[in-house]
Amino acid sequence: MFRKTAGEVLVELLIEWGVDHIYGMPGDSINSLIEPLRKAKDKIRFIQVRHEEAGALAAASYAKLTGKLGVCMAIAGPGAIHLLNGLYDAKLDHAPVLAITGQVESDLLGLDYFQEVNLERLFDDVSVYNQRIMSAEQLPAVVNQAIRTAYAKKGVAVLTIPDDIPKFEVAPEARKTNSLIVYPEITPQKQDLEKAKAVLEQAKKPVILAGKGAKHARDSLLSFAEQIAAPIVLSLPGKGVIPDDHPFCLGGLGLIGTRPSFDAMKEADTLIMVGTSFPFTGFLPDGAKTIQIDTDATQVGKRHLVDVGVVGDAKKSLDWLTEHITKKTDRSFLEKMQNEKEVWLKIISHEESEESLPLKPQRVIQALRQVTTDDAVLSVDVGNVTVWVARHFHMTNQQMIISGWLATLGCGLPGAIAGKIAYPKRQVFAICGDGGFAMTMADFVTAVKYGLPIIVVVLNNSKIAMIKFEQEVMGNIEYGTDLTNPNFAQYAQACGGIGIRVEKAEDLQPAFEQAVSLKKPCIIDVVVDADEAPMPAQITFGQMAGYAKHMLKEIFEGKKPDLPF
Structure with a gap:
């Protein structure tokens, strides 16, 4: 009698739970899982990412957008370690995510084998469920428990699977459990x-x-x-x-x-x-x-x-x-x-219409608003770009995803990839600073490979601009914040996508209109003013005093300070 392997059972259970795609990078300790995924590719897609961190961030973003389980996969050792940042993003923003990691074979555990890492200890803090699979018979019940817990506790479940386990057949006496989650209705007293x-x-x-x-x-x-x-x-x-x-x-x-x-x-x-x-x-x-x-x-x-x-x-x-x-x-x-509010809107409207050079980032967000549909998805990276979107993008029914509590740079592009997979018929934008985009930019190739027509807007000021501002408000001279960037538009073209470089105000709106009309993966590389400070709505005395100290230091060192006030 033909019996299914544990790897085949795992894939069947994922499909039973409604999982239709997984983010990951193949490798030796998960190849015994990749093969059953290949056989089931009509029901569940394997999205190959260029970095496991991007896969975990995409899984977290998918969960935030849809409420459904996001799934990512990595090999033992370095691949599993790379997942951590995206998994912490899911933990802190209460998103249900399942991480499946390989491990060295069962009889090699504890022998300091190649790529052996104590993954249970590694993932202990980030997870609501964390289990190493010990046998093929154990796998079905543990998989169901992991997914059930991720949904119920809105967090990260981690399954570590030694490389030999997926190859074993699952015996008929394996424990049977349901692929089912029920939710309570919380009624106030x-x-x-x-x-x-x-x-x-x-x-x-x-x-x-x-x-x-x-x-x-x-x-x-x-x-x-x-x-x-x-x-x-x-x-x-x-x-x-x-x-x-x-x-x-x-x-x-x-x-x-x-x-x-x-x-x-x-x-x-x-x-x-x-x-x-x-x-x-x-x-x-x-x-x-x-x-x-x-x-x-x-x-x-x-x-x-x-x-x-x-x-x-x-x-x-x-x-x-x-x-x-x-x-x-x-x-x-x-x-x-x-x-x-009416007075405030007039003030920020003036900022949004400013056409001086380099372009003001507020002006870019205003141009984005003109082409965005009511049901678009906005994946917003971390930094000054968060301020500009929060203040100047007037949302109606769009969905916005962010790295809320972890605030990790690099989340914008993976979030957009997940957004397009979740909602292929909607507009999807990644809105990034140059620092954040550069952290995960390798996965723009992933959007090209899978034909995901996302639009990446890069606010390019050759600075880690929010840190520059924070240093200045502390009274310090900025240090370590300059960036040497490639031409991101040319990079997009090298990847097989569309790249548009914007340096002048008259080119801004046509760039957005062209990007949305082409329906291909696109990067709009907009050169913006590095000295446009993300000033808070109310400036405190401490901020003014700190900035005054910064200006004095600049003067004493022979530099001309930039005044944001």
Whole structure:
């Protein structure tokens, strides 16, 4: 009687769980898994990446975008080690990811064999499930448990598979388990909702801070805001929860935020945090009554003092409060903040229309907005580029993915690859600085190889510009921030894609229009001003003092300082 090998069973289980592609690089300790993947290529695709880090970042991005399991694969030793950065990105942003790694053969473990690394110890901190497969019979149940745990705990599951195991046949007596995940419905307790209601009834200047945990509750959030006459401020991961141009939306908060959001928090007497564990508590109001709504009880009061905690689904919680709270008739605070927003939009509109050379990065984001469809996917890298997109890209129904809590450079391109695989009919953009793009740029070839018509926008200022600014605000002279870049447009062409170099304002919009019309992998290499500082909406005395020290040092060393104020 024909029996399936453990490698074949693994691939069948992945397909049963709905996995239709895997990111990875073939190699000796996983070749016994690559063969069954080859045989099943009509049902599950193997996406060969040029660096395992890019594969793990792509898997994490896919999970963030879709809620489905992202899967990546690597050999033992160096390949597995390369996965770590992308897996930590998934861990910190609570994305379900499965990492499958090879290992030396079972009888060689513990002998300091070629490429042997203690992978269970290596992955212990990053994972919610971490197991070495010990036998072919054990594999089916462990695979199901790993995937079930990744979904249930929204984190990383790691399976380490010695090279001999996938070749063994799975005996009929192997443990049988389900490829099934069920989700709880988290209903808030009425007594907590009543406490929140009592606080809200007394509120004069309420402000809502919404995060990604409110993304499924847009209509409920807006109805609630209307009921209590509260403006809505968004965390960076929460950008897109409501449209940026909605009358209730004041924009982001913190160093990448807007002036009206800063002022609203400064004046607020009541703060309602919905689906966010906002870390930069210095931007939250002092002394305001605070209500926090979250599905995870461990997040309530974790970073900021709260008066009322509501553990439950955002939609259910907000719907109950909207129904039971008296509608506010005094809308003066809301209207004041809306007027401030109009002034702010005029200020940033002036920045976006600036056509001086080198081009302002804000101008590039404005040009991007003109060609972006309502359902586009934006994969945003880390650095100054995050500031420009957060402030100047006015989202409607687009999806944006970022490396939120890890903030790792290089996430933009892998995220765009994952976005195009997830949604092949949508526009997909990677918006990167030159520093971030250069970290993973080898995988632009991956987009070309698999015919993924992504558009990579590189803000090229030959600087690690955010670090330059941070050093200057500390009062130091910038050091170690200069970059020597290739012509990224020529690089795109060398890879077999489309490359467009933009150095003048009149070439900017035509470049974007050409890129979206060609429907091929494309890099738009835009030369931008390295001295355009990502100034916060409100400049502190400490920042001014630090920058003054920086200017004095530049003068004493015979350099002419660049003034961002």
